[in-house]
Amino acid sequence: MGKLRILVLTSSTGGGHDARAEAFAEWCFQLYRHDVEVRIEQMLEKSSFVNRTGVRLYNRIQRSAPWVHKLFYAIVELLSVINRRNVVFGHRYYVEVLHRYRPHLVFSVHDCLNRGYFQLARQILGASNVRCATYCGEFSGGWGYSRNWIEPTVDLYLSRTGTARDYAVKCGLPEERARVRGSMMHPRAYLEVLSPGERHSFLTRKLGLDADRFTVFLATGSNGANNHFELLAGLLRHADRVQAILICGRNKQVYNDLVQWRTEHPEFSCYIEGYSDVVHLLMQVSDVIVTRGGTTTCAKALHFRCPIVFNAFGGIMPQEQLTWKFFRNGAGCRKVESGEDFAAIIDEWTDKPGAYLVARDNFLRLRYEEDPTVVIDELVGLANEVAQVRLKRRAFPPPNGNGNGGKTA
Numbered sequence: 088m089g090k091l092r093i094l095v096l097t098s099s100t101g102g103g104h105d106a107r108a109e110a111f112a113e114w115c116f117q118l119y120r121h122d123v124e125v126r127i128e129q130m131l132e133k134s135s136f137v138n139r140t141g142v143r144l145y146n147r148i149q150r151s152a153p154w155v156h157k158l159f160y161a162i163v164e165l166l167s168v169i170n171r172r173n174v175v176f177g178h179r180y181y182v183e184v185l186h187r188y189r190p191h192l193v194f195s196v197h198d199c200l201n202r203g204y205f206q207l208a209r210q211i212l213g214a215s216n217v218r219c220a221t222y223c224g225e226f227s228g229g230w231g232y233s234r235n236w237i238e239p240t241v242d243l244y245l246s247r248t249g250t251a252r253d254y255a256v257k258c259g260l261p262e263e264r265a266r267v268r269g270s271m272m273h274p275r276a277y278l279e280v281l282s283p284g285e286r287h288s289f290l291t292r293k294l295g296l297d298a299d300r301f302t303v304f305l306a307t308g309s310n311g312a313n314n315h316f317e318l319l320a321g322l323l324r325h326a327d328r329v330q331a332i333l334i335c336g337r338n339k340q341v342y343n344d345l346v347q348w349r350t351e352h353p354e355f356s357c358y359i360e361g362y363s364d365v366v367h368l369l370m371q372v373s374d375v376i377v378t379r380g381g382t383t384t385c386a387k388a389l390h391f392r393c394p395i396v397f398n399a400f401g402g403i404m405p406q407e408q409l410t411w412k413f414f415r416n417g418a419g420c421r422k423v424e425s426g427e428d429f430a431a432i433i434d435e436w437t438d439k440p441g442a443y444l445v446a447r448d449n450f451l452r453l454r455y456e457e458d459p460t461v462v463i464d465e466l467v468g469l470a471n472e473v474a475q476v477r478l479k480r481r482a483f484p485p486p487n488g489n490g491n492g493g494k495t496a
Contacts, residue, residue: 094190096200098131103383134177192470198233226413228254231405269457270386304373321430330356380407397422
């Protein structure tokens with residue numbers, strides 16, 4: 088029996104795009120096993136020196152000077168003109184991938200991998216032999232919502248929120264091809280949900296923390312951009328009532344420095360980890376998370392009911408502005424631009440616990456329930472318009488956790 092082939096286009100500008108690509112691949116395996124083959128391509132990094140340099144510059148700016156990204160973003164927007172009907176930088180590599188893999192669906196999860204990429208796929212493979220889809224993870228529209236997301240010839244355009252979908256339609260996307268499908272998170276986000284007893288055990292036994300203290304999660308992206316030390320200063324004076332969870336991404340130096348800081352401040356309880364694979368569990372045992380406006384982290388925080396304080400040290404990048412705007416307008420979430428800003432919030436919540444409860448209730452009103460398998464079935468179905476293969480669809484969650492018991496589609 089033939090296999091259905093899906094090519095996923097992504098890039099490591101931040102960690103969110105890759106996270107969604109990996110989540111999609113894992114969902115396809117959970118639901119369809121080996122009937123659906125997914126190939127993930129870091130298309131920008133692997134296709135050309137120009138693209139690769141741009142990715143490195145983006146991540147460097149994010150780590151050290153977010154305010155510079157306003158200029159960088161404006162330059163990147165020019166790709167919407169350069170790649171209007173074809174791929175300029177990285178053309179040869181992309182064509183080679185299309186010839187070798189011959190996907191039934193080209194699925195983009197990155198703003199710079201839509202325009203030109205869909206047209207070239209149809210040119211190489213034939214318009215009747217491939218479908219094209221986009222998942223855009225932005226929370227809202229406006230400045231920061233890249234024009235590169237909008238390719239009017241796309242067969243299916245998936246948005247995280249209705250606000251973002253409406254903006255995409257306003258920018259020229261055909262309304263009948265635009266759908267709202269929420270967050271694309273790994274299956275484990277739906278399977279590994281802690282009960283109250285499990286949260287208590289995880290916090291005390293796994294992390295060595297106190298279940299009765301207010302727990303602040305100081306997060307960072309995979310590249311390790313952080314302001315942990317400035318934020319810890321505001322927590323230290325409440326060491327009798329507040330504790331922290333800190334992750335450092337792949338920044339080894341920050342991890343080493345934090346371990347030294349913990350040694351010098353034995354009165355303050357904290358758990359320190361480098362790159363973490365259990366962020367979804369850490370959120371479930373935290374009362375608040377401090378993070379930049381990365382869409383994946385913020386979506387997980389909302390899913391796991393962990394209120395957000397936005398890290399705006401050094402400014403907010405244009406894409407992060409969309410996330411901050413959504414949570415500010417919808418829930419009154421706050422941002423901090425200095426250690427003093429953060430200390431003021433912690434002082435307020437420590438002195439007046441009711442103020443924290445109001446902030447938490449406002450945050451939870453933004454939550455929405457979703458069936459995470461719907462979007463996967465839609466994308467696989469779109470690809471199968473071309474492939475026309477018989478697929479075995481498994482149930483989720485799997486009965487008794489064994490992954491059996493599917494249906495034939």
